[in-house]
Amino acid sequence: MDHGNTTLPSTTEANSSQSPAAVSPAHLATAVLLFITFLVGAVGNGLYLWVLGLKISRTVTTLWFLHLLSCHLLFTLPIPFFAVYVLLGFHWVFGTAMCKLLNTCISVGMFSCVFLLTLISLDRYTLIHHPIWSKNHRTVALAGKLAVGVWLVSFALSTPFLAFRETLMRDGGRIACINNYNISRNWNGTETWDLGRRIHLAVFVIRFLLGFLLPFCTIVGCYSRVGLKMKEKKLAWAGKPVKVMVAAVASFFLGWLPYHFSQGVTLYRKELPESVSGVLLVIYTLTNCFNACFSPILYLFVGEQFCHVFRTPLLTLVKTAFVDNLGSSAADT
Numbered sequence: 001m002d003h004g005n006t007t008l009p010s011t012t013e014a015n016s017s018q019s020p021a022a023v024s025p026a027h028l029a030t031a032v033l034l035f036i037t038f039l040v041g042a043v044g045n046g047l048y049l050w051v052l053g054l055k056i057s058r059t060v061t062t063l064w065f066l067h068l069l070s071c072h073l074l075f076t077l078p079i080p081f082f083a084v085y086v087l088l089g090f091h092w093v094f095g096t097a098m099c100k101l102l103n104t105c106i107s108v109g110m111f112s113c114v115f116l117l118t119l120i121s122l123d124r125y126t127l128i129h130h131p132i133w134s135k136n137h138r139t140v141a142l143a144g145k146l147a148v149g150v151w152l153v154s155f156a157l158s159t160p161f162l163a164f165r166e167t168l169m170r171d172g173g174r175i176a177c178i179n180n181y182n183i184s185r186n187w188n189g190t191e192t193w194d195l196g197r198r199i200h201l202a203v204f205v206i207r208f209l210l211g212f213l214l215p216f217c218t219i220v221g222c223y224s225r226v227g228l229k230m231k232e233k234k235l236a237w238a239g240k241p242v243k244v245m246v247a248a249v250a251s252f253f254l255g256w257l258p259y260h261f262s263q264g265v266t267l268y269r270k271e272l273p274e275s276v277s278g279v280l281l282v283i284y285t286l287t288n289c290f291n292a293c294f295s296p297i298l299y300l301f302v303g304e305q306f307c308h309v310f311r312t313p314l315l316t317l318v319k320t321a322f323v324d325n326l327g328s329s330a331a332d333t
Contacts, residue, residue: 027086030285034083041076041293045069048296060123060143067147068116068248075109075292078102085177092177096167099177104161109292110256111154111211117249118215119146121222124245128229157210160203204267208260212253219249247298255291258284 052066081102085092092099123143127134166180181203182196223246262280 026279026282027089030282031083031086033282033285033289034079034086037289037293038076038079038083040297041072041079041289044293044296045073045076049073058140060138060140063140063143063147064116064120064123067150068113068120069296071109071113071116072292072296074105075113075288078105079289089174090176091174092167093175094177099167100162100165103165103177104155104158107158107161108151108154111157112150113252113292114211114215114256115150115154116147117245117252118218119150120245121219121249124226125222128226157206164199164203201267204263208264212256212260216253223249248295251291251295251298255287255295258287 048069049066052062052069056062081094081098085094094102123138126138161179164179164181165177168176168178168180170176179200180196181199182193258280262284265280
């Protein structure tokens with residue numbers, strides 16, 4: 001939910017001084033979508049976590065998905081605050097501490113999600129290419145340690161929000177929750193403005209490389225090698241858990257691509273036409289919401305006939321979606 005920074009103000013922020021009654025159709029659509037997303041995401045992800053955590057025996061595969069769904073839930077919980085922010089014409093009424101904390105939570109959710117998807121792809125690779133090592137070392141305990149490491153690294157990479165996210169009083173008494181990369185209080189100083197721009201660029205590059213491009217290349221490489229190996233051995237490995245993982249990967253990268261694109265655009269354009277900024281806001285909000293909140297619903301329908309889903313108990317559907325027989329027979333303990 002990053003709407004810009006003080007060194008490179010966007011049109012959305014510049015117009016945050018408008019009255020709440022002047023909410024644009026794009027902003028209204030965004031707020032409605034956010035509220036719907038919260039309801040669907042909180043119920044859906046919470047239900048999945050309850051089933052995976054309490055109703056299904058713990059394996060490496062189910063542990064990966066347990067943490068992955070926790071990432072989705074972490075992304076979902078702050079959504080109502082941002083829906084209110086949009087409805088009030090981008091007037092932040094929750095204070096500086098919440099401004100920092102909520103944006104940090106969303107960032108942690110993004111990084112931990114992509115890192116877990118990368119670990120899952122590496123796990124698949126080792127299962128197929130190094131089955132003996134997997135049988136001896138692939139344990140729930142090791143997977144748990146790696147998952148904890150993912151959360152810690154994700155938090156470390158999200159600390160720029162704690163450092164740079166601030167509330168700023170705009171004209172007309174409106175308060176914006178935005179990034180301030182200008183480390184000096186001299187807002188008009190050219191030297192510090194240039195430094196803030198470089199900091200902004202560095203943060204964007206790190207987030208794009210570590211949170212998108214490098215994981216994407218790793219995941220594609222792993223699944224390509226796995227597919228070639230399976231074809232070489234003439235093995236069929238197209239069960240529902242694999243299809244669910246492919247859906248999760250595709251959902252993440254399609255969901256976050258518009259966000260990174262919009263952030264890249266703001267690096268080089270001080271101001272965007274209001275129509276363009278509004279469309280970008282709706283697009284990356286829509287794709288982000290689908291990834292974090294609606295993709296768990298998609299998992300139920302992957303590899304299933306539509307009518308069959310409604311005739312099957314939830315516990316059975318979740319087991320077929322997340323319990324991997326190959327993983328269990330190879331190394332799950």
